[in-house]
Amino acid sequence: MTSVDSLYNNTLFIFFTQKSSMERTHLSPYTNHPQTTTKQPISHTYSDPGGGEAGPDNDKWASKLLLECAQSISYKDYGKINHLLWMLNELSSPYGDCDQKLAYYFLQALFCKATESGNRCYKSLISVADKSHCFDSARKLILKFQEVSPWTTFGHVASNGAILEAFDGENKLHIIDISNTLCTQWPTLLEALATRSDDTPSLKLTVVVTSTMARSIMKEITQRMEKFARLMGVPFEFNLINGSNKRLWQLTKEELNVQEGEAIAVNCIGALRRVEVEDRGDVIRLFSSLNPRIVTVVEEEADFTSSRFDFVKCFEECLRYYTLYFEMLEESFTPTSNERLMLERECSRGIVRVLTCDDEQNIDSGDCERREKGNQWCERLKEHFSLVGFSDDVVDDVKALLKRYRTGWSLAHDRTNSNEDSGMMLAWKDEPVVWASAWKP
Amino acid sequence: MAMVFNHLLDLDLSHYSTTTTESTTTGDDDHYCNLGDWSPVVDWDALSVHPQENFNGLLEFEPNEDDNDHHMNLDSPTTLMVEPPVSPFSDDVKGLRLVHLLMAAAEAMATDNKSYDLAAVILVRLKDLVSPNEGTNMERLAAHFTDALLSLLETSARGVVGGLHYKQNHHLHHPTDVLAAFQLLQDMSPYVKFGHFTANQAIIEAVVHERRVHIIDYDIMEGIQWASLMQALISQKDGAPPPYLRITALSRPGSGRKSISTVQETGRLLTSFAASINLPFSFHQCKLDSNETFKPSSVKLVRGEAIIINCMLHLPHFTHRPPTSISSFLAGARALNPKLVTVVEEEEQKVEGGFVGRFMDTLHHYSAVYDSLEAGFPMQGRARTLVERVFMGPRIVGSLARVYREEGEGGSWGAWLTAEPGFQPVNISFANHCQAKLLLGLFNDGYRVEESASNKLVLGWKSRQLLSASIWTCLETN
Numbered sequence: 001m002t003s004v005d006s007l008y009n010n011t012l013f014i015f016f017t018q019k020s021s022m023e024r025t026h027l028s029p030y031t032n033h034p035q036t037t038t039k040q041p042i043s044h045t046y047s048d049p050g051g052g053e054a055g056p057d058n059d060k061w062a063s064k065l066l067l068e069c070a071q072s073i074s075y076k077d078y079g080k081i082n083h084l085l086w087m088l089n090e091l092s093s094p095y096g097d098c099d100q101k102l103a104y105y106f107l108q109a110l111f112c113k114a115t116e117s118g119n120r121c122y123k124s125l126i127s128v129a130d131k132s133h134c135f136d137s138a139r140k141l142i143l144k145f146q147e148v149s150p151w152t153t154f155g156h157v158a159s160n161g162a163i164l165e166a167f168d169g170e171n172k173l174h175i176i177d178i179s180n181t182l183c184t185q186w187p188t189l190l191e192a193l194a195t196r197s198d199d200t201p202s203l204k205l206t207v208v209v210t211s212t213m214a215r216s217i218m219k220e221i222t223q224r225m226e227k228f229a230r231l232m233g234v235p236f237e238f239n240l241i242n243g244s245n246k247r248l249w250q251l252t253k254e255e256l257n258v259q260e261g262e263a264i265a266v267n268c269i270g271a272l273r274r275v276e277v278e279d280r281g282d283v284i285r286l287f288s289s290l291n292p293r294i295v296t297v298v299e300e301e302a303d304f305t306s307s308r309f310d311f312v313k314c315f316e317e318c319l320r321y322y323t324l325y326f327e328m329l330e331e332s333f334t335p336t337s338n339e340r341l342m343l344e345r346e347c348s349r350g351i352v353r354v355l356t357c358d359d360e361q362n363i364d365s366g367d368c369e370r371r372e373k374g375n376q377w378c379e380r381l382k383e384h385f386s387l388v389g390f391s392d393d394v395v396d397d398v399k400a401l402l403k404r405y406r407t408g409w410s411l412a413h414d415r416t417n418s419n420e421d422s423g424m425m426l427a428w429k430d431e432p433v434v435w436a437s438a439w440k441p
Numbered sequence: 442m443a444m445v446f447n448h449l450l451d452l453d454l455s456h457y458s459t460t461t462t463e464s465t466t467t468g469d470d471d472h473y474c475n476l477g478d479w480s481p482v483v484d485w486d487a488l489s490v491h492p493q494e495n496f497n498g499l500l501e502f503e504p505n506e507d508d509n510d511h512h513m514n515l516d517s518p519t520t521l522m523v524e525p526p527v528s529p530f531s532d533d534v535k536g537l538r539l540v541h542l543l544m545a546a547a548e549a550m551a552t553d554n555k556s557y558d559l560a561a562v563i564l565v566r567l568k569d570l571v572s573p574n575e576g577t578n579m580e581r582l583a584a585h586f587t588d589a590l591l592s593l594l595e596t597s598a599r600g601v602v603g604g605l606h607y608k609q610n611h612h613l614h615h616p617t618d619v620l621a622a623f624q625l626l627q628d629m630s631p632y633v634k635f636g637h638f639t640a641n642q643a644i645i646e647a648v649v650h651e652r653r654v655h656i657i658d659y660d661i662m663e664g665i666q667w668a669s670l671m672q673a674l675i676s677q678k679d680g681a682p683p684p685y686l687r688i689t690a691l692s693r694p695g696s697g698r699k700s701i702s703t704v705q706e707t708g709r710l711l712t713s714f715a716a717s718i719n720l721p722f723s724f725h726q727c728k729l730d731s732n733e734t735f736k737p738s739s740v741k742l743v744r745g746e747a748i749i750i751n752c753m754l755h756l757p758h759f760t761h762r763p764p765t766s767i768s769s770f771l772a773g774a775r776a777l778n779p780k781l782v783t784v785v786e787e788e789e790q791k792v793e794g795g796f797v798g799r800f801m802d803t804l805h806h807y808s809a810v811y812d813s814l815e816a817g818f819p820m821q822g823r824a825r826t827l828v829e830r831v832f833m834g835p836r837i838v839g840s841l842a843r844v845y846r847e848e849g850e851g852g853s854w855g856a857w858l859t860a861e862p863g864f865q866p867v868n869i870s871f872a873n874h875c876q877a878k879l880l881l882g883l884f885n886d887g888y889r890v891e892e893s894a895s896n897k898l899v900l901g902w903k904s905r906q907l908l909s910a911s912i913w914t915c916l917e918t919n
Binding site: 060061064065086087090091099100 | 538541
């Protein structure tokens with residue numbers, strides 16, 4: 001047997017240890033990782049020596065290590081890269097606290113970046129997700145998320161409000177929905193239409209499916225939506241368009257089934273970011289060509305686009321955004337929530353895609369995921385549209401919505417344009433997270 | 442950080458093929474193990490039996506997923522020409538991993554780079570991996586070091602300042618445990634006897650013509666050292682009557698819990714022992730205040746007695762005494778004009794690298810101690826574990842606390858005495874040196890003793906020096 005003594009007389013080297021398979025089988029994803037029980041108290045004790053001073057010493061350890069690693073990758077400091085990847089691997093866990101989770105998911109991206117295997121990793125993540133997605137789990141997930149957090153419902157309420165106001169007096173309505181909401185937005189709208197004081201208008205809903213994964217799920221939704229509309233007594237037509245085979249901006253009026261005499265609304269929630277950066281202008285031009293009464297745009301507030309050629313900057317922004325998101329998830333869900341785990345896993349695709357995939361290469365699967373901030377989208381939309389402020393009624397509806405959730409949520413004033421109205425911003429703990437806006441030609 | 446990565450060669454991560462890199466081991470202690478034969482290149486394939494699975498473990502976390510369809514193909518065989526070591530669960534690999542984690546934790550706590558929450562996270566992870574009662578030497582050692590760092594973290598993060606406020610170990614071991622551990626320590630290793638016998642031999646040689654001997658003991662504990670000295674004094678060869686022996690033991694307020702017996706109890710034991718062998722003997726206490734300032738005037742002196750100053754600082758003493766206390770004692774002792782001053786202390790290396798460097802050196806030190814015990818008694822795991830818990834654990838905590846507060850600057854008391862005016866070295870006699878060798882002969886042959894100076898014997902395990910005994914005098918003529 002080698003003596004311990006000898007360990008020091010030789011070169012120390014780092015290797016990428018994997019968590020032993022023993023550890024993994026002992027853990028069910030749905031119980032607390034043993035570390036979490038001790039982790040929480042310690043991090044509260046030690047990161048708060050005097051009581052909550054801000055400063056570099058009190059930054060979370062995970063973001064420090066992750067940023068250091070990202071920087072080392074950009075400097076190509078291989079020794080440091082190895083060491084930091086090893087440390088992150090040791091300390092991270094998808095079942096731990098926020099720090100451990102962020103370390104886990106971002107470690108994956110760093111590893112891919114260091115080994116230039118991002119594209120392949122992304123493709124395998126997509127195919128795994130494809131196989132495991134099903135309507136029931138997706139629906140349960142979204143509904144649960146909406147129950148505990150206004151992250152998505154904020155956009156729904158704002159958009160529905162704007163759309164209803166724009167459709168006032170019309171009776172042939174056509175909504176072109178390019179979103180990732182799986183139609184959870186529309187039941188409330190249908191209800192509102194049904195209870196309008198004048199005659200109930202007819203609604204044609206054309207849903208453009210861009211996300212590859214949603215395709216199988218959407219078929220189920222068709223039936224449910226039609227049934228619901230019948231219940232509400234709203235004359236209803238539902239069309240599903242597959243927009244993923246071709247570029248979104250290449251769709252035509254005919255394909256979208258746009259007809260004369262219709263009042264058109266384009267609803268775009270979380271969809272613009274999935275369009276390749278170069279194509280975004282064209283997509284907006286398409287919207288304009290449909291001559292809609294209103295265009296509603298809702299996007300998550302983060303900028304992964306302007307820094308897309310600067311790895312470290314992009315990494316910092318990614319980390320900032322997902323830290324907020326994970327913390328929000330942690331506070332919104334119960335500690336043993338399956339749904340939270342699934343939502344976190346969903347992030348890994350986006351993180352890997354944004355940070356490690358080469359945009360130049362043709363990645364036919366999956367989505368772009370490069371978010372832009374509200375003011376950036378404004379610049380783009382201004383070329384064809386002008387902003388419509390949300391009416392007081394809609395703002396009140398949103399505020400009432402926020403009251404239904406735990407504290408921490410608020411409406412923030414858009415910081416860039418304090419004079420001009422530039423949409424509504426949902427804030428969590430005073431950080432802007434989701435931006436909603438309405439536009440007319 | 443630099444010291445670890447000196448030997449990592451550039452890894453061309455942008456392509457999958459890399460050239461073999463030459464191993465650049467520093468040590469030439471080849472007879473220990475062949476870790477150095479491993480080329481220090483990152484093995485992205487992971488060192489396991491199922492490389493595919495392990496990578497998927499990282500990239501995908503669907504536990505039910507059949508991994509083989511869509512895994513990452515990073516394992517191009519041309520990647521690395523490294524002979525993969527044994528399975529990752531072998532002791533060496535785990536040991537190395539623990540060392541790295543410890544080092545990372547130490548780094549996180551190093552004074553110019555404090556990241557307490559990172560250190561805490563690493564230590565929590567370590568605690569998951571190790572136990573002080575089970576596993577290999579490295580694992581148990583890592584457990585004690587982890588605990589030591591955690592207690593250090595606790596005091597630092599709460600802003601407790603150093604000085605005399607050492608975090609005393611309240612390891613209230615059951616007295617029978619302590620006794621048992623002490624006995625085991627003596628039986629399994631020469632650490633206790635080396636210090637006692639070397640000091641005693643020098644004392645005997647120094648007092649050979651003295652009628653009265655007065656020993657002032659800094660930390661008497663159970664007085665075991667004096668039992669053997671008394672026996673030696675009684676059985677002097679030339680039939681002359683033994684000298685009148687007085688022992689004055691320093692006692693400290695509230696320290697009774699640390700040792701098995703109080704100073705008074707020790708005194709009673711020694712007195713009755715002396716009576717049983719017909720040695721004229723009397724015992725005194727010198728009470729120190731809480732500052733532990735030694736006042737030579739408080740020692741009762743008798744005309745014509747030869748004064749011996751005895752300062753044992755190593756095992757089996759549980760904790761490190763504050764340096765101010767020791768220096769106050771030694772400096773004060775000089776005023777008493779002692780014929781002999783015996784000092785036994787842990788041998789420390791001078792190490793670069795700030796806290797991390799000294800931390801690693803401390804780790805190296807104790808791992809040598811653990812190895813030495815294991816080499817002699819490989820089957821007696823539980824016994825060794827007990828000794829480690831009772832004695833090593835608290836000393837590790839104390840060592841690290843000192844290192845962290847940068848006290849002593851790695852200097853030994855021997856060096857202090859050399860620099861301090863009034864102390865002259867006394868040669869270690871040939872007989873003393875032989876005795877030490879004989880003692881070691883009773884144990885495993887990995888132990889070595891050498892004269893590192895004319896007045897100093899150093900006990901070591903293999904290449905690591907662990908314990909030193911040095912002899913001094915304050916008399917002008919000897």
